[in-house]
Amino acid sequence: MPPLRLSLFNPQAPGHPVAERELALRMAVAVERVGWVGAIQTRSAEIEAFGPDAVINLYPEAAPKLTRHVWLGCAWNPVGLVARLSPAARAGAARHLPAQDGYLVSGLPLTAHLAALRPDAPTRPFHPSSPRSTLAPTLRPDSRLFYVGSNWDGQRYPALLTRLADAGVLALHGTAERWSHLANAWQGPLPFDGQAVIQAAHRQGMGLCLHLPQHRAEAVPNMRVFELAAAGALIIADRHPFIEHWFADRVLYVDTDGGEAAAADNILAQLDWARTHPAQARAMAAEAQDIFNRHLCLEALLAPLPDLLAELQAGRATGGRAAPRLRLGVLYPEAGAIVADDGNRRPLPVQADLAGLRTALDGLDGLMLRPAGLDWPPGSAADMAQALADSQAGAVLAPGLWPRPDLECGYRLDPDEDRALAPRPGEPVPAGRDAALARLRAGGLALHATRLDGLDGQWPDWLSLALDLGPLLATGPGGVELLPLPGPCLGAEALSGGEKPSRPWPALVQGVGETARLTGIADLRPDLAGTLPxxxxxxxxxHLPGTGPLWLYGTGHGGDIVHAALGPAARARLAGFLDSSRQGVMQGLPVRRPHDLDPALMATATIIIAAQYVSDMLSLLRALPTGPAHILNGFPFIAARIEEGH
Incomplete structure (x- = not known):
């Protein structure tokens, strides 16, 4: 039996330094070790040339299934975290994530989410892990705490990391732009080569693993715990359900629910224990690595893949129920004929109307459309028939693939990828593409013959009827159900135009809803932010409360945004800005630390929190001997303005 061929697909630009690039390199190592053939790819043309047995899509929120092959989406981004992306990225994720054949999933909550989203798609457990490792523990009494700073979403945990850096115990890697301000800790950037992070952690002998609140709430681990285990490093981690389940007492835990200052105290205490008990700490690291090598390394996680592919190839779904077989006719509108499932060709009358179509479908259960200029992947007819059999609407629509627009989709995608999921009804269509999209949607339509009952009308030709049939059904009782299947691909000849677009479709999709943004994504106590007005x-x-002095707590971009929003009455009260650690001048106004304000003035003050770490700022204000009269959370306004491009 030939070895399994896997495409490791990272849709982002090849040089973009992100986790998917690192994961692809590590997975390539593991794939080779288990005796399979793997290739890292960033565009669909490379996949077509490689001809894999399956595509592992490392970022399914950014790319749908783009080729005829089996696509497995790696679902390891918490639902709550995806909801905090930009509007364009959220909209893309809502369309792309369902458009996979199966899923490699991290965590039971995500598995349940996908079961509701795609009940027909099989899943297997999988995590953003690392290859099996034999690196021996190296922790010493002078070891520093290894930590890799984020490259993409700002300076996480500023108070916590500053405290560790000032204590001289942190070895932090990351870009100079984001992290060089922590001069006592910053060790420079690390290359995204799949190995450098693990080797650097191995040299230090212990490392810090912190998760965003969304990761902990949904029991989804990040990459760090696997990197540290592979490195043979002692793991100091927040209390995360996945880590506690798998590693139990082989990890030192810290409580982060008390905020950054308390978490820093906990980390320093655990680090002090490790430095004074190096032999015990190394033994813990070795046991954690053994658990990782047996159960959680990439080689172990890849082992169930052949069974998953066999399940998909056999057409089985996780629900285990086979759909009833439907006899579908295929309408070839340019040829004026329907081809039945037995291969029998049924000519259509010259006059294109629904009465003639119903007559031609006699003895068949339903209809699919095959206008010229489209390409259908193998198995698409069976997929559509299965979806139609399961549909309550009796009419289904797969959006199809077409040339990727220039519009930014919220991710730094590979500029050479030329395929994208076509706009669904209700989404904007690029100028001049209406006719091509009408043809593509016609090719993605399947319906029960009974949906034609009671309808009437005549068209100049059968192609015009085919283009109008979807919108006609969508406006009638039952509507049309959108499918998570990519459907047919638009061929080059279909872009040349030449026909009129179909009648307008009603909007079948709603805009992606806004999620309340009470605080930044890395705030360790997001619930606390919701206690404020x-x-x-x-x-x-x-309508700001109080009559005393007004202070804006935040000297970054958020402070600028809130300052610009103040009207004349508020500006008349504005006394200045607050910062947790520094004094100075901003916008021509004084910058003060909260504990430096006169208690009598503080007692009458109104303070607007104008930064992303709302809970830590609130805790600091509430801990003052004399607190302010009013505290308001300005972060929701800041987040909304940033989304608008300000």
Missing amino acids: LLCRQADFD
Whole structure:
């Protein structure tokens, strides 16, 4: 039996330094070790040339299934975290994640989410892990705590990391732009080569693994715990359900629910124990690595893949129920004929109307459309028939693939990828593409013959009827059900135009809903931020409480945004800005630390928190001997303005 061939697909630009690039390199090592053939690819043309047995899509929120092969989406981004992306990225994720054949999933909550989203798609456990490793523990009494800073979403945990850096115990790697301000800790960047992070952690002998609140709430681990285990490093981690389940007492835990200052104290205490008990710490690291090598390394996680592919190839779904077989006719509109499932060709009358179509479908259960200029992947007819059999609407629509638009989709995608999921009804269509999209949607339509009952009308030709059939059904009782299948591909000849677009479709999709943004994604106590009155709209700044001095707590971009939103009455009260650690001048106004303000002034003050770490700022204010009269959360307004491009 030939070895399994796997495409490791990272849709982002090849040089972009992100986790998917690192994971692809590590997975390539593991694939080779188990005796399979793997190739890292960033565009669909490379996949077509490679001809894999399956495509492992490392970022399914950014790319749908783009080729005829089996696509397995790696679902290891918490639902709550995806909801905090930009509007364009959220909209893309809502369309792309369902458009996979199966899923490699991290965590039971994500598995349940996908079961609701795609009940027909099989899943297997999988994590953003690392290859099996034999690196021996190296922890010493002078070891520092290894940590890799994020490259993409700002400076996480500023108070916590500053405290560790000032204590001289942190070895932090990351870009100079984001992390060089922690001079006592910053060790420079690491290359994204799949190995450098693990080797650097191995040299230090212990490392810090922290998760965003969304990761902990949904029991989804990040890459760090696997890297540290592979490195033979002692793991100091927050209390995460996955880590506690798998590693138990082989990890030193810290409580992060008390905020960054308390978490830093806990980390320093655990680090002190490790330095004074190096032999015990190394033994813990060795046991954690053994658990990792047996159960959680990439080689172990890849082992169930052949069974998953066999399940998909056999057409079995996780629900285990086979759909009833439907006899579908295929309408070839340019040829004016329907071909039945037995291969029998049924000519259509010259006059294109629904009465003639119903007559031609006699004895058949339903209809699919095959206009010229489209390419259908192998098995698409069976997929559509299965979806139609399961549909309550009796009419289904797969959006299809077409040339990727220039519009930014919220991710730094490979600029050479030329395929994208076509707009669904209700989404904007690039100028001049209406006719091509009408043809593509016609090719993605399947319906029960009974949906034609009671309908009437005549068209100049059968292609015009085929183009109008979907919108006609969508406006009638039952509507049309959108499928998570990519459907047919638009051929080059279909872009040349020459026909009129179909009648307008009604909007079948709603806009991606806004998620309440009470604080930044890395705030360790997001629930605390919700206890404050919220400033969400410009008009909210016209009704600020109190009559005493007004202070804006935040000297970054958030402070600028809130300052610009203040009206004349608020500006008349504005005394200045607050910062947790520094004093100075901003916007011509004084910058003060909260504990430096006169208690009598503080007692009458109104403070607007204008930064992303709302809970830590709130805790600091509430810990003052004399607290402010009013505290307001300005982060919802800041987040909304940033999404608008400000």
